Amino acid sequence: MTATAFTDARLIDPGSGLDRMGVLVVRDGLIEAIADAAPEGAAIVDCGGAILAPGLVDMRVGLREPGEEHKESLAVLAAAASAGGVTTVMALPDTDPPLDEPALVEFVARRAASFGSVTVLPCAAATKGCAGRELAELGLLQEAGAVAFGDGRRAIAEARTMRLALSYARAFGAMIVQHPEEPSLAQGGAMTEGETATRLGLPGIPAAAEALMVARDIRLAALTGGHVHFAHVTTAEALELIRRAKTDGVRVTCDTAPPYFDLNETAVGEWRTYAKLSPPLRTEADRQAVVAALADGTIDAIASDHQPQDTDAKRLPFAQAEAGGSGLETLLAVTLGLVHTGRLGLVPALALLTSRPAALLGSPAGRLEAGAPADLVLFDLDRAWQVREEALVGAHNTPFDGRPVQGKVLGTWKAGRRVFG
Amino acid sequence: MAESGFGQKAGRRRHLLGIGGLDPGQIRAALDLAETYISLNRQGGPRDVLRGRTLVNLFFENSTRTRTSFELAGKRLGADIVNMSPSGSSVSKGETLIDTAMTLNAMHVDMLVVRHDQSGAAALLAQKLDAAVINAGDGTHEHPTQALLDAVTIRRHKGTLENLTVAICGDVLHSRVARSNILLLTTMGSRVRLIAPPTLIPSGVAAMGVEVFNDMAEGLKGADIVMMLRLQKERMGRSFVPSAREYFRFYGLDQAKLALAKPDALVMHPGPMNRGVEIDSAVADDLQRSVIQEQVEMGVAVRMAVLDLLTRDTRANA
Numbered sequence: 001m002t003a004t005a006f007t008d009a010r011l012i013d014p015g016s017g018l019d020r021m022g023v024l025v026v027r028d029g030l031i032e033a034i035a036d037a038a039p040e041g042a043a044i045v046d047c048g049g050a051i052l053a054p055g056l057v058d059m060r061v062g063l064r065e066p067g068e069e070h071k072e073s074l075a076v077l078a079a080a081a082s083a084g085g086v087t088t089v090m091a092l093p094d095t096d097p098p099l100d101e102p103a104l105v106e107f108v109a110r111r112a113a114s115f116g117s118v119t120v121l122p123c124a125a126a127t128k129g130c131a132g133r134e135l136a137e138l139g140l141l142q143e144a145g146a147v148a149f150g151d152g153r154r155a156i157a158e159a160r161t162m163r164l165a166l167s168y169a170r171a172f173g174a175m176i177v178q179h180p181e182e183p184s185l186a187q188g189g190a191m192t193e194g195e196t197a198t199r200l201g202l203p204g205i206p207a208a209a210e211a212l213m214v215a216r217d218i219r220l221a222a223l224t225g226g227h228v229h230f231a232h233v234t235t236a237e238a239l240e241l242i243r244r245a246k247t248d249g250v251r252v253t254c255d256t257a258p259p260y261f262d263l264n265e266t267a268v269g270e271w272r273t274y275a276k277l278s279p280p281l282r283t284e285a286d287r288q289a290v291v292a293a294l295a296d297g298t299i300d301a302i303a304s305d306h307q308p309q310d311t312d313a314k315r316l317p318f319a320q321a322e323a324g325g326s327g328l329e330t331l332l333a334v335t336l337g338l339v340h341t342g343r344l345g346l347v348p349a350l351a352l353l354t355s356r357p358a359a360l361l362g363s364p365a366g367r368l369e370a371g372a373p374a375d376l377v378l379f380d381l382d383r384a385w386q387v388r389e390e391a392l393v394g395a396h397n398t399p400f401d402g403r404p405v406q407g408k409v410l411g412t413w414k415a416g417r418r419v420f421g
Numbered sequence: 422m423a424e425s426g427f428g429q430k431a432g433r434r435r436h437l438l439g440i441g442g443l444d445p446g447q448i449r450a451a452l453d454l455a456e457t458y459i460s461l462n463r464q465g466g467p468r469d470v471l472r473g474r475t476l477v478n479l480f481f482e483n484s485t486r487t488r489t490s491f492e493l494a495g496k497r498l499g500a501d502i503v504n505m506s507p508s509g510s511s512v513s514k515g516e517t518l519i520d521t522a523m524t525l526n527a528m529h530v531d532m533l534v535v536r537h538d539q540s541g542a543a544a545l546l547a548q549k550l551d552a553a554v555i556n557a558g559d560g561t562h563e564h565p566t567q568a569l570l571d572a573v574t575i576r577r578h579k580g581t582l583e584n585l586t587v588a589i590c591g592d593v594l595h596s597r598v599a600r601s602n603i604l605l606l607t608t609m610g611s612r613v614r615l616i617a618p619p620t621l622i623p624s625g626v627a628a629m630g631v632e633v634f635n636d637m638a639e640g641l642k643g644a645d646i647v648m649m650l651r652l653q654k655e656r657m658g659r660s661f662v663p664s665a666r667e668y669f670r671f672y673g674l675d676q677a678k679l680a681l682a683k684p685d686a687l688v689m690h691p692g693p694m695n696r697g698v699e700i701d702s703a704v705a706d707d708l709q710r711s712v713i714q715e716q717v718e719m720g721v722a723v724r725m726a727v728l729d730l731l732t733r734d735t736r737a738n739a
Binding site: 197200319 | 441477519542544595629
């Protein structure tokens with residue numbers, strides 16, 4: 001097959017720190033070389049000086065197929081990912097039925113692969129039915145393609161179950177992904193407890209519900225030697241616990257999502273249900289703590305926590321509306337906001353979206369080097385645009401509706417084939 | 422003109438969704454108009470202000486008292502009244518809200534009085550509705566006409582709403598009445614104290630400009646007004662307080678505790694009362710101190726004023 005040469009590109013490989021103008025040569029779906037000139041006979045893609053980086057690796061994406069295809073089918077998810085420059089996702093198991101059967105894990109990965117634009121790495125259920133009681137067949141699920149285990153948007157609530165999961169998963173070298181929220185404190189809550197919730201008359205969830213679960217699971221990870229990964233960490237207190245546990249050598253990692261470093265609880269306004277998320281948006285002090293933890297390396301990855309909902313699930317009184325925001329298409333631009341405001345360097349920011357989550361998932365993606373898959377995103381760092389829910393390719397329930405952002409995806413390639421732009 | 426700006430704008434109309442966002446001038450205008458309706462009512466009422474207008478009372482939660490009060494207010498102004506009490510499971514209630522709004526629009530309703538168990542339900546309806554929406558209680562958010570009628574009652578007895586010390590006692594956590602009263606009284610320049618066990622004080626409420634007391638004796642000292650809140654039976658036992666008798670012992674209003682407030686302190690209650698839980702019958706029925714019956718009378722006048730104010734713009738255009 002002939003080669004494709006991406007010319008006049010600002011090439012960034014976040015893993016190695018490479019950041020230079022040059023030519024990227026792609027052949028047979030793989031990166032062949034980083035060069036100074038296009039090889040003879042190569043097809044040319046003129047990048048016009050824009051940034052060419054590894055396609056984004058998004059380690060937290062909610063699936064609605066099987067079970068709730070009307071909210072977002074896998075086909076729509078794949079298109080939304082491409083529009084957002086995302087080429088690899090870890091999908092959550094809390095579908096209907098949940099991904100607790102090897103056949104279902106295979107089905108999801110294979111069906112997503114059939115679109116040819118995104119790799120779906122399933123996070124399989126840690127417990128049968130994501131119900132938090134009996135362990136799922138972690139070994140068989142891993143053989144079927146699962147890269148991690150968790151119960152999706154539900155916390156593994158019982159300490160004993162969590163202990164077993166962490167301990168047993170060690171045999172397979174797999175991490176347990178926890179939704180860190182103590183359910184008995186969060187039950188019935190609609191937003192973070194405090195003045196804003198009180199004024200709106202909404203039942204609150206104390207920020208301590210997160211720290212409580214994080215503290216417990218750090219101890220269980222230490223006890224078992226297992227690897228716990230905390231999804232979408234949002235509070236100063238929990239981040240401080242994780243920071244200390246890492247220093248102590250406990251096998252703990254974590255991610256956060258753009259709403260938690262870009263928005264605070266005031267985004268709820270007057271019962272805006274698109275800003276109803278799980279965990280809920282936090283105070284400004286917590287938001288700043290998340291930014292600081294991104295900068296100092298405590299947080300290992302930025303994931304979109306893409307959670308599609310439809311109008312029927314959102315156009316309800318706030319407490320009755322479903323939680324969750326769509327995020328694939330705003331992941332890059334909102335993260336680049338941290339770069340534009342000087343809180344994060346461009347290369348470290350991209351590492352949080354590519355090489356670092358790829359390493360956690362054991363994926364060969366997320367690198368711009370010879371031999372890596374030619375999964376690429378081309379973007380204009382400075383181009384401004386406005387997030388509009390109706391313009392999204394995927395589910396429309398974005399908490400960023402109306403937000404002006406800077407940084408636009410110009411093109412996305414999966415295994416060398418252009419899938420967006 | 423102050424009246425034309427009464428309430429909150431949402432969608433195409435102005436509504437009364439809460440006390441939040443009203444300024445002292447708007448509140449005073451509503452109270453002044455209510456005063457004129459009090460005297461008119463005692464002479465038989467005006468009867469023609471809302472002639473040919475349709476008012477729908479849409480109560481997703483049961484309430485004989487508030488619904489009847491709005492019904493009387495509408496009738497005294499000459500409106501046509503329809504009472505709707507949608508039934509069905511509480512889970513599915515919310516799903517029909519937008520449909521309900523569309524149906525009411527098709528019926529050309531002028532005013533909608535709504536009570537719902539979800540905070541923000543009135544605001545959600547107001548976004549979609551051509552009618553003026555009056556929030557008659559939404560979840561634990563607000564109950565603005567209750568705060569207005571409390572304010573009229575206080576003003577008639579104390580001559581002012583400024584510099585009073587008002588103690589609001591009881592289940593503040595679940596109380597929309599408390600939230601509306603906190604907003605109104607602090608906006609008008611009075612001091613508000615909340616008295617309750619810590620489990621019934623909402624988080625962050627001090628930021629609304631109130632003082633919080635867990636000791637009733639401490640909180641009642643020097644109060645001009647003692648406003649009691651209803652404690653619902655389901656809040657006792659397993660959840661927020663251990664038992665009714667323990668609650669009454671420490672947070673129920675009896676003559677001994679009332680003696681700590683100012684000698685001329687008024688006792689108020691939004692009703693319905695749980696005698697022997699949050700209030701002793703001897704206090705509730707003491708005509709020297711309790712203005713609980715008067716609150717009911719003021720309720721009708723205040724609701725007449727609100728209906729009048731919210732329909733002035735459309736009546737002027739008619």
